[in-house]
Amino acid sequence: MSKVRVHNLNVSLDGFSAGGTVTYDAPIGEAARLFDHFDGRVIWGVDAIAEPVRADHVFTSAWSQGIGVEIMGRRKFGPQTGPWADDGWRGWWGDEPPFRTPVVVLTHHERPPIEFANGTVFHFVDAPAPQALEYARGLAGGDVRLGGGPTSVREFLHADLVDFMHLVVVPVVIGSGVSIWDSCAELQDRFDVESVTTGSGLIHQFWNRKR
Amino acid sequence: MSKVRVHNLNVSLDGFSAGGTVTYDAPIGEAARLFDHFDGRVIWGVDAIAEPVRADHVFTSAWSQGIGVEIMGRRKFGPQTGPWADDGWRGWWGDEPPFRTPVVVLTHHERPPIEFANGTVFHFVDAPAPQALEYARGLAGGDVRLGGGPTSVREFLHADLVDFMHLVVVPVVIGSGVSIWDSCAELQDRFDVESVTTGSGLIHQFWNRKR
Numbered sequence: 001m002s003k004v005r006v007h008n009l010n011v012s013l014d015g016f017s018a019g020g021t022v023t024y025d026a027p028i029g030e031a032a033r034l035f036d037h038f039d040g041r042v043i044w045g046v047d048a049i050a051e052p053v054r055a056d057h058v059f060t061s062a063w064s065q066g067i068g069v070e071i072m073g074r075r076k077f078g079p080q081t082g083p084w085a086d087d088g089w090r091g092w093w094g095d096e097p098p099f100r101t102p103v104v105v106l107t108h109h110e111r112p113p114i115e116f117a118n119g120t121v122f123h124f125v126d127a128p129a130p131q132a133l134e135y136a137r138g139l140a141g142g143d144v145r146l147g148g149g150p151t152s153v154r155e156f157l158h159a160d161l162v163d164f165m166h167l168v169v170v171p172v173v174i175g176s177g178v179s180i181w182d183s184c185a186e187l188q189d190r191f192d193v194e195s196v197t198t199g200s201g202l203i204h205q206f207w208n209r210k211r
Numbered sequence: 212m213s214k215v216r217v218h219n220l221n222v223s224l225d226g227f228s229a230g231g232t233v234t235y236d237a238p239i240g241e242a243a244r245l246f247d248h249f250d251g252r253v254i255w256g257v258d259a260i261a262e263p264v265r266a267d268h269v270f271t272s273a274w275s276q277g278i279g280v281e282i283m284g285r286r287k288f289g290p291q292t293g294p295w296a297d298d299g300w301r302g303w304w305g306d307e308p309p310f311r312t313p314v315v316v317l318t319h320h321e322r323p324p325i326e327f328a329n330g331t332v333f334h335f336v337d338a339p340a341p342q343a344l345e346y347a348r349g350l351a352g353g354d355v356r357l358g359g360g361p362t363s364v365r366e367f368l369h370a371d372l373v374d375f376m377h378l379v380v381v382p383v384v385i386g387s388g389v390s391i392w393d394s395c396a397e398l399q400d401r402f403d404v405e406s407v408t409t410g411s412g413l414i415h416q417f418w419n420r421k422r
Contacts, residue, residue: 003258046375047214047277047354052419053375055407058273065272066258143258164257164264196266199405208263 003143004133006153006165007063009180010034013169016177017150022079027092033172037202043098055198059166068142070099071132073152074107077122083109084124090114091122102139104132106152129159150180157184165191165207214354215344217364217376218274220391221245224380227388228361233290238303242388245381248413255309266409270377279353282315282343284363288333294320295335301325302333313350315343317363340370361391368395376402376418 011017012034019029028035038060045061046053074080078089091097097120105124114122125135133156136144146156156162167180181187191207198204222228223245230240239246249271256272257264285291289300302308308331316335325333336346344367347355357367367373378391392398402418409415 005257005264045276046216046273052403052417053216053273053377054405054417054419055270055415058270058377058417059266061273061276062257062264062269065256065276166264166269192263194265194410196407196409198407204266206263206265206269208265 002068002137002141003163004146004156004161005067005143006146006148006162006167008038008060008166008168009148009150009153010038010168010170011180012172012174012177014173014175015179015181016174017148017153017180018075018178019174020177022075024079027079029177031174031177033174034170036172037170037200054200055196056200056202056204059168059198059204062166063145066143067101067145068140069102069104069136070145070147071104071106071136071152071156072147073149074105075151076147076149077105077107084111090116101142102136103147104136104139106132129156129161133161150178153180154182154184157187160190162207163209165205167205167207169203169205171201171203213279213348213352214374215357215367215372216278216354217357217359217373217378219249219271219377219379220359220361220364221249221379221381222391223383223385223388225384225386226390226392227385228359228364228391229286229389230385231388233286235290238290240388242385244383244385247383248381248411265411266407267411267413267415270379270409270415273377274356277354278312278356279351280313280315280347281310281356281358282317282347282363282367283358284360285316285318286362287358287360288316295322301327312353313347314358315347315350317343340367340372344372361389364391365393365395368398371401373418374420376416378416378418380414380416382412382414 016031019031021029043063077091096118097116100119102121105122107124108126110126111124125132146153191209194206196204227242230242232240255275288302307329308327311330313332316333318335319337321337322335336343402420405417407415
């Protein structure tokens with residue numbers, strides 16, 4: 001069975017992975033500082049960057065390895081709520097979404113898929129975690145990346161559907177937002193956790209589900 | 212210009228990366244303990260392993276990312292010396308060499324290429340480092356992986372042709388063999404070096420050539 005993997009999920013020192021409010025101007029709300037360290041350039045591998053290849057870059061580039069499909073929460077796709085308006089919105093990423101695979105967007109309001117020339121296809125699915133995962137696996141082989149935000153990651157954690165998480169503890173304090181740890185007490189009992197520090201001040205954590 | 216990258220080059224605490232003598236039975240000579248930590252299974256990415264995905268695995272899997280061709284020393288291909296005998300030798304790896312790209316084998320004795328069904332093709336080239344690199348770049352796009360052993364890595368370092376090195380300092384003492392550091396005094400002046408420790412006891416070093 002293909003694995004369900006979380007990659008590069010940023011977590012503040014106080015446990016927040018996203019802002020509480022998302023708008024067109026502030027896609028990550030008050031949590032934008034979580035992404036200050038990330039230049040977005042290494043996501044397809046260590047070859048594609050002009051900057052030095054440091055440990056942070058190598059860890060980041062595992063994001064795409066062996067991934068066939070992503071599942072994301074609706075707010076990662078856009079700031080809208082409720083039924084979809086005919087507003088031409090095609091996601092935050094312009095004409096070149098970085099995914100290049102099918103992407104399942106979790107929403108209570110289904111709609112036809114949106115397709116891009118680079119292989120990215122957004123499918124809008126109203127289903128609980130186990131059924132959404134089954135749907136995603138039907139779209140493509142390879143592993144399933146659970147792309148966040150934290151609310152959808154927590155839903156999959158509660159359903160015990162996550163095999164691997166790469167969390168990045170960022171040395172900032174946000175104060176409010178959406179916590180990755182909310183109602184996750186004793187989560188660590190189900191995982192082996194390795195922490196690695198790098199010269200940048202980031203702490204990378206590798207959570208592998210116990211066998 | 213594509214980069215020249217060294218990946219997963221193991222170095223003992225006393226600086227050795229290969230044994231001084233290589234035979235059919237002992238491909239790494241007295242340095243075999245350098246490879247005790249490596250199970251060979253993650254080389255194509257984090258998805259293809261049964262074991263937990265730990266930091267060591269992620270670093271190891273950068274080996275293949277964006278690589279179009281490898282250059283290796285003759286002893287990495289086989290233990291023979293002098294002119295090639297008609298002995299049917301096709302490398303250490305059986306029918307499935309892990310490279311899946313063209314590979315330039317540095318040798319003073321040229322011979323026709325050896326081709327495998329999985330995309331690996333060994334080319335035997337008698338040329339100093341700059342010309343061998345030019346030949347390799349003519350075979351495929353993408354970055355060039357300098358596959359070792361230490362003698363050929365040192366040759367490329369002396370010619371200032373290496374852009375990136377991922378060295379793995381293994382906590383073992385070998386006592387003799389081929390040193391990676393021999394006649395490399397002041398090498399560090401040309402590189403930025405980051406060291407990262409992991410839970411396994413390995414120290415990963417990322418050497419990026421200064422710009």
